[in-house]
Each structure stands twice: as structure tokens, then as C-alpha cells.
Amino acid sequence: MFAAPFANPQRVDDSRPASRTVALFMFDFALTGVVVNAVRIANALVVRGHDVTMLVCRDTGEGRRALDPRVHVTLVAGPLPRAKRGVALAAAVPDLRRALQALRPSVLLSVGNHGHLAALIAAQGLTDMRRALRISNEPDHPGDGCIKRAVRRACQKAVIDRADHLLLVSPHLARTAVLQRARAEGRAAITPNGVDVHATQARAEVPCDHPWIASGRPFVVTVGRLARQKNHGRLIEAVAIANHSRDIGLMIVGGGSAEAFGALREQAAELGIADRVELAGEVANPLPYVRAARAFVLPSLWEGLSNALLEALACGTPIVASTTAGSAPDVLANGRYGLLVEPQDIEAMAAAILRQSGADAIRPGDRALDFAADKAIARVCMAIEQGPCIEAQPFPYPPHEVGVVTV
Structure with a gap:
């Protein structure tokens, strides 16, 4: 992915x-x-x-x-x-x-x-x-x-x-x-x-015909396999709360079992946002999605140093990350390059998504160059x-x- x-x-x-x-x-x-x-x-x-x-x-x-x-x-x-x-x-x-x-x-x-x-x-x-x-x-x-x-x-x-x-x-x-x-x-x-910043940016500019991108629909994206570690369930809850304020979609890019896909689809339907959650599966090049998204979200319960996070930095996409996502707090420098939230606090995650997908988002600037x-x-x-x-x-x-x- x-x-x-x-x-x-x-x-x-x-x-x-x-x-x-x-x-x-x-x-x-x-x-x-x-x-x-x-x-x-x-x-x-x-x-x-x-x-x-x-x-x-x-x-x-x-x-x-x-x-x-x-x-x-x-x-x-x-x-x-x-x-x-x-x-x-x-x-x-x-x-x-x-x-x-x-x-x-x-x-x-x-x-x-x-x-x-x-x-x-x-x-x-x-x-x-x-x-x-x-x-x-x-x-x-x-x-x-x-x-x-x-x-x-x-x-x-x-x-x-x-x-x-x-x-x-x-x-x-x-x-x-x-x-x-x-x-x-x-x-x-x-x-x-x-992260190879220039190669990442070049791959992010590859044309993508996904209807959400073609129509300009506002959405946030997360990239990672469908596993408990990635905390997708809490992210879906947060996006449901964010939709009380304004319409925003969630694209989840990553492979997983049929049971994992089914559970997330069922949760989205129960929360009334089935049409706003896209399970894209494993994608060879997810970077056009990251570049087109209003924000990138890394809600993981644990990580090391996430490749997807570094790629989002290189794409210049505003970032929301959990405090438990490994070195995300170091990478984002205490909020200088993106917002940090507790992984189980869905209200805070929803608020961070709304801010980072809006006009006053904190952008990563050239932070990716520190991770050449x-x-x-x-x-x-x-x-x-x-x-x-x-x-x-x-x-x-x-x-x-x-x-x-x-x-």
C-alpha cells in the first residue's frame, strides 16, 4: 500500500x-x-x-x-x-x-x-x-x-x-x-x-480517476492495513461526529480480511455514514489519494515510525495523528507540523479532523526534508x-x- x-x-x-x-x-x-x-x-x-x-x-x-x-x-x-x-x-x-x-x-x-x-x-x-x-x-x-x-x-x-x-x-x-x-x-x-521527497511528490501527481477526487468531494484519508493496531473503528466514529458539523468523507486505503472489511462497513452503516466511508482496499499507489485529501489521519494505537506519515509530510497534506502512533509526536514536533490527539478520544479526533480539513489547517511545510x-x-x-x-x-x-x- x-x-x-x-x-x-x-x-x-x-x-x-x-x-x-x-x-x-x-x-x-x-x-x-x-x-x-x-x-x-x-x-x-x-x-x-x-x-x-x-x-x-x-x-x-x-x-x-x-x-x-x-x-x-x-x-x-x-x-x-x-x-x-x-x-x-x-x-x-x-x-x-x-x-x-x-x-x-x-x-x-x-x-x-x-x-x-x-x-x-x-x-x-x-x-x-x-x-x-x-x-x-x-x-x-x-x-x-x-x-x-x-x-x-x-x-x-x-x-x-x-x-x-x-x-x-x-x-x-x-x-x-x-x-x-x-x-x-x-x-x-x-x-x-x-522518505524520498521528490519521488513521493512525483507519484502523488499521477492522475487518479476515483470519483471522489474527480468530483472534488472533501475527504480525509488514512493508509494502513485493516488491523486493530490501526484503530479504524475509532476513526469512523470521529468522522461520524465531524459530519454533524459539515459533510466530509473518509477513505481507508489498505488490505485486510473479508471479516475486517465487513465489520467496518457495518459500523459505518450503523452510524449513518455508509455513503461517506470508502474502503479502497490495497492500492499500489495511494499517494494521489493522500495528495487530494483535505487531511491525512494516523489514529494508530501503536507504531514505530510510520512510512505513511512520512509520505503525507512529503505530499504537504495536513496531518492528524494519535499520540500513541510511535514517533508521530517527534515527527510533528509537538504540534508544529500537525495535530496530535489521544487515540480513544473521538471528540478530540473529530475536532482535529475538522480543523485540519479546513482553512486554518496546520501544514507540514518542508518538514519531510528532515527525514531524507x-x-x-x-x-x-x-x-x-x-x-x-x-x-x-x-x-x-x-x-x-x-x-x-x-x-
Whole structure:
């Protein structure tokens, strides 16, 4: 569902170590933020002269098309390739281990949180290989029960303790206790996501024949898969409240199960806004929707550093984000570049939507330039090549005080 970020970085740091073999492990090539960044990293490592192999459980998804042809792809499907992700990952461990034994990479980078445990189990006992994990989401998820939270924390601690290096996608993640310890031990570095501003703007200008855009209908947009994390239900409630003041549509761009689509349609109908909620599904290039929208909304219950948020910055679209959407408070600099609201406060979210879709909206200006993709990807490559010692080097964008804007 993410488009512009696949532009291959060419301006990279010239102080490169000798070529090495690098393996990246992820589940598949479905268009998610994890895949977008994994493909970027693989492509950049090839440009830097490394021999790169992507190890995947499923060789499917739109992200595959953006992969540099010099990057090798090896399928480690296991005996249950069509099972649910957790089961498929567990079943793929033997195949993954055999692939690692054959490749003998100097670095194994697991790029998706769900695959970290499988990667570490498969790599156990293999020598002369650094095990790196890219951490893209925080361990605590709002709404989890006590048992589920305890299990999640225990699993993440076990994974983090066994990794050689940790690459954190945002400063926000570095504030959690277990990752603070890893940084203190010299095993973790912040390697944020980035956005190719010019490529994003070019993709956003591609003509789109959606009737809402063609007719000039006012709408707000959110981009993300249909999952509890994305908090679409609360967003629909907020849009229903906003419609008491003026007519405004909601476009939700992202894939999901038939049950998820059905639940959101049913909710919109119950709130009387069925004709004002558009479920666009997974779209290869959602940027024309983001550019045409009156505002972009990121109501997530948790995130790392959202690619969709960075793309909205690059498009110049006014932004509403939840305070729990990972590094959104840092990115928006305490309300300087957009509005922040609590994710469960639908009245505040509705008020923020009305303001950001109106004449007095707070616009992001050139904030996206602080997250330039070439700097971000070069930092990831340096961390893979050198380890967390890059932490002593200048951070690629200025930190800001975190806060909440009252609307």
C-alpha cells in the first residue's frame, strides 16, 4: 500500500568496508512498511557492493517488483506455506537454517518483528555471523490483557537478549526499558525510516480517476492495513461526529480480511455514514489519494515510525495523528507540523479532523526534508556494516520535545 519509498538510493556514504554477504529475512513481499524498508535496505546494500540475499517464506507481494535484480531471493517456505503467519514462520525454521548454512552470511538481518524469533532459532550455533534485528514496533500494545502483555514482553526480551545488534526505527522505541538497556550495552542504534521527497511528490501527481477526487468531494484519508493496531473503528466514529458539523468523507486505503472489511462497513452503516466511508482496499499507489485529501489521519494505537506519515509530510497534506502512533509526536514536533490527539478520544479526533480539513489547517511545510531517504538508508547500511558504533555519529534529523496539542 506504500508506493514512492521504493526509489533506489544512489547517494550513499563513500566510506564503505569490504564487500560481504548479507542475508535479510522477512515473511513475504506484501506492501507493508516493513517490506518497503526491507527492499530499500537490500537495494542500497547492493549499490554499496555487498552480496545480498532475501530469505522469504512466501515469494509473493507487490514489493517484489521493486527489488533490484542483483538481489537474490531464496524461498524458505517450510512444510506449511499456506498456514497463518505465525505457524508458517515456525514451520519454516528448518528450511531457514539450511539456507543460512549454505549462504554463511556475515550478517543476518531480520527485518520484521514477527520473524525475529524464527530467525534467531534458525541461526543458533552458526558461527561467524552477526545477528541483527530491525525493531519496528513497541512491545506493549494497548488493549492486550495482562497475560498476553506478559507473554509479549517475555518473548521480546528473550529475542533482544540473544541478538548481537538491534536497529531501532525511531527514537520513540529507544525509550522502552528493555531497549534502553540494549543501548546502554552498546548493542542498539537508532536507524529511522526515511522518505524520498521528490519521488513521493512525483507519484502523488499521477492522475487518479476515483470519483471522489474527480468530483472534488472533501475527504480525509488514512493508509494502513485493516488491523486493530490501526484503530479504524475509532476513526469512523470521529468522522461520524465531524459530519454533524459539515459533510466530509473518509477513505481507508489498505488490505485486510473479508471479516475486517465487513465489520467496518457495518459500523459505518450503523452510524449513518455508509455513503461517506470508502474502503479502497490495497492500492499500489495511494499517494494521489493522500495528495487530494483535505487531511491525512494516523489514529494508530501503536507504531514505530510510520512510512505513511512520512509520505503525507512529503505530499504537504495536513496531518492528524494519535499520540500513541510511535514517533508521530517527534515527527510533528509537538504540534508544529500537525495535530496530535489521544487515540480513544473521538471528540478530540473529530475536532482535529475538522480543523485540519479546513482553512486554518496546520501544514507540514518542508518538514519531510528532515527525514531524507538517502540519509536514513545510508545510516541503516552503516549499522549493518559497522554495528551500533554509528550511534556516535550525528543523528539524521533534529529531535523535538514531545507533547500533545489541545484542539
